[in-house]
Amino acid sequence: MPRICEECNQEYFRWCKPYNLTHFKNDFDKWTSKNEKTYKFTHDAQLNADDYDKAIEWILYDRFQDIKHIAKGGFGTIYYAEWIDGNFMAIYLRTMTDYSSIRFYGITKDPENHNI
Incomplete structure (x- = not known):
């Protein structure tokens, strides 16, 4: 059964894509992996996610x-x-x-040894 997003008033089932895209875009300048490939990969995955289990985050x-x-x-x-x-x-x-090939939610980097 569809729901109405409290933020953007659009109908959604499990994932309100318009709201989440806005959320991700607003946070783009708030973090960096300091690795261009990881940064681009994470942004692209966020912009193309069409469900919550396909979205990933850079987690400090x-x-x-x-x-x-x-x-x-x-x-x-x-x-x-x-x-x-x-x-x-x-x-x-x-x-x-x-x-x-693994299923994952997000990416981070250990500040001591810099492993991703």
Whole structure:
């Protein structure tokens, strides 16, 4: 059943694209990955997202707390963290040593070792 967006008054089902595009565009100047390819990739993904599970965000590393090492394997290291500004959900950070196809919500960079 469709809903009406409280911000833009448009009908939507799971994702109000006009509202979210405005939100993303307004935040473009508020962050940078300091890596042009990552920056462009994130912007393009945000502008082309047509559902909430297809949108990604650049998340500043300092917006995570209670970071705990979970496991290390052949593809990288996995950490658990709480996202200070995010939804109430478990966040798992993955440092990748072998890039493969994975589902993810956002991207960040460790300020100490600069791993993305």
